[in-house]
Amino acid sequence: MVNPNIEGKKYPATAPYLVGREKIREFAHAVMSTNPVNLDLAAAQSAGYEDLVAPPTFAVVIQERSLTTVLSDPEADIDFSRVVHGDQRFVHVRPIVAGDELTSTLKVASVKSLGGHSMVTFETEIFDVNGELVSTAFSTLVVRGDE
């Protein structure tokens, strides 16, 4: 069972992640994007962006780096092999673009028990190099109890 005392716990900022242009293209192809601003530099620039725009769910890559720190935290006691993704949401202040250098901080928003399972909701804030908030990612993981 997940340690309920981690509710409210905050995890320190991750090391900066430099968003590469080809990484955006790779991710865009993987989610079957045909959106020109994800793939075509000229299209992105003529739409007013400095560089290629990451697809809306790309922020998961940054969120994952914060989640890794929680999943390896002995205090949290989360058995990754029992984890199922319950829900996910991204709120973007602005889209992530190539060249962004991003860090994230994570807060355990809630820990709930439900019929032997634990539901843990994480709130991950993603910041650019100027310390401006770019996106907030909300993720709920369901950790199945012992059967």
Added chain:
Amino acid sequence: MTHINISALEVGQEIGSREFLLTRDSLVRYAGASGDFNPIHYRDDFAQSVGLAGVLAHGMLTMGVAVQLAANWVGDSGKVIDYGVRFTKPVFVDAKDGAVVVVSGKVGEIDTENGIVRIDLSVVYNETTVLGKAQAKVRL
């Protein structure tokens, strides 16, 4: 600026639909692109050892694919400002035939003052809804 005139939109209006074929190749590609290398997404033996019927798609792949409908409707994926889903059912991806996911969308809410439209997505695999409450807010 987009080609869409917000005052001409109506709640309930359909924005179209699209079928996506997810194959094992798609899962490997997404694993590499996202860094999610959980073997339940590419190894049948592993998936079965943890009680699953077989390899399933990353929920985040299904989520990432589904929003393409809204992104292409608005024309610029950077205008998707808020997107959330619940993962309600797994998408099992057959080794040979893959899995067809059908995504359709309609206008769920119109905020004319702020120029924001909520698109409600229906995401169906094998006649079952696999993403619940899939909603994308786009800024026009």
